[in-house]
């Protein structure tokens with residue numbers, strides 16, 4: 001099991017949701033607990049809804065990799081990583097099971113209370129590494145676990161630029177600059193679009209605006 005000690009000044013404030021992206025649960029379990037793999041996570045939820053606690057959240061797991069979110073880098077320092085069993089985009093991406101959503105909902109409820117984590121700090125791997133990662137992907141419906149990540153209030157006319165909205169979504173400045181197309185694709189995954197491409201249609205602008213603002 002790979003892990004590090006958390007630094008005292010880096011408190012847990014995020015939950016990062018992933019998929020395993022492996023052919024079987026067994027392979028995923030093995031990889032996440034293998035010291036040679038260079039990865040680990042705190043929790044793994046099987047398609048049957050079984051929650052495996054692989055590492056105590058007081059320790060740092062290695063799930064996010066090179067990552068940035070808002071003004072922070074290396075999100076492992078501040079987060080708890082939850083892996084959902086799913087073959088992923090490379091091996092046959094499927095819908096998440098209802099049992100997975102039920103278990104994830106319970107686990108997140110528990111973690112939110114214990115670590116005082118707000119809904120807007122429940123984030124996706126694809127948000128914090130949009131140029132590298134697609135998980136949990138467009139088939140993950142966060143509403144099914146009763147979370148609404150964005151609660152900006154509408155102010156006047158909706159004349160926000162795409163860049164401003166990407167910033168409000170939470171992408172790190174450098175990602176918006178370097179990887180804007182990937183950021184847009186990441187938002188489309190959040191919106192559960194079936195086609196993920198970097199095009200910016202009026203419909204996308206409208207959907208994006210409605211995702212952020214209440």
Ligand SMILES: [Zn+2]
Nearest residue numbers: 018019125135
């Ligand atoms: Zn991931």
